[in-house]
Amino acid sequence: MTNRTVLAEALIAQTPWANATRAPLAGDASNRRYERLTDPDTGRTAVLMDAPPDKGEDVRPFVKIANHLREVGLSAPEIYAEDTEYGFLLLEDLGDDLFARVLDRQPDLERTLYEAATDVLIELHQAPVPSLDSYGPALMTELAALAFTKYADGITGTPDADAKERFESRFEDVLQRETQGAKVLIQRDYHAENLIWLPEREGVRRVGLLDFQCAMLGHPAYDLVSLLQDVRRVVPVGIEMTMVNRYIEGRGIDDHDFRTAYAVLGAQRNLRILGVFARLATDYGKPRYVDLIPVTWDHLMRDLEHPALAAVAGLLRDALPPPTPENLKKLRAS
8 A cells, every 4th residue: 555545544534434445536637536436335435636746736726716716706626635745635526517528519609608617707807816926028038938949849840049049039029019918817727628517507517627736827818729720629719719609798998909819829838838748748649639739830930920920930830840740749759
């Protein structure tokens, strides 16, 4: 029996789930593990999050953001028990109906689900913000540059320091210019595989929220881009544009400024994802993420058509190798 097994059992023993059966749940790209606990008498369930601190995990941000989201009337999991020192949380079980799974079964619900998810952002972005770090131009540029250091270099094997430096200088200027204004809580991973459909609830509470522990303060367009330029599930352009309109109208904000920021942040996010997926393949032995790179690339190329990105569009098209089958094979092999 491992130390973490003993620690987990010590936490569970202090709760109503002391006699529960335990079964593993699918994980994510992090070092976190999840189990579903089922009470044999009542059938009630809970979820155990196991987030080892010695592997860089920290459950305290999850606790802070979950509490905030529930306080503003949204459906983040209730926290039943916590051991922040050793990285365990016992959470409300929101079920298995991820948006992506529901839409596989019932594609006719697509507009309903995306309207609900967009309305969550409208509601959240009008609420007071907690104290969090800022996701500002310097950090966003640093993370976007992973497209050079992990994606491009992983394919070519030859770093292009000059192109990377020119990109960073120009792109930070674009972000400074186009993403100013009041900041909101951004969850940073707001998409169909992190949202759970809860039709028995009402209004914005029909959307269960997960994987928000990396939340920061940022531009309101960021999570909408995450939702609508989803690299795991292609959102029809008609739905994307309808939801952008819905958000702008729901917030009563400037149309041109928001759409510009949406394109710029879409480019930033997709550049970062290119680098992250390449890194997961080359550094962590997870080549399955390479399969998602072509969709990410398509989103990026569409974002780069916006005039606000003219200063970096040509540079990126020249410096970043396209995700041809041969180039993707190199990432998988490395």
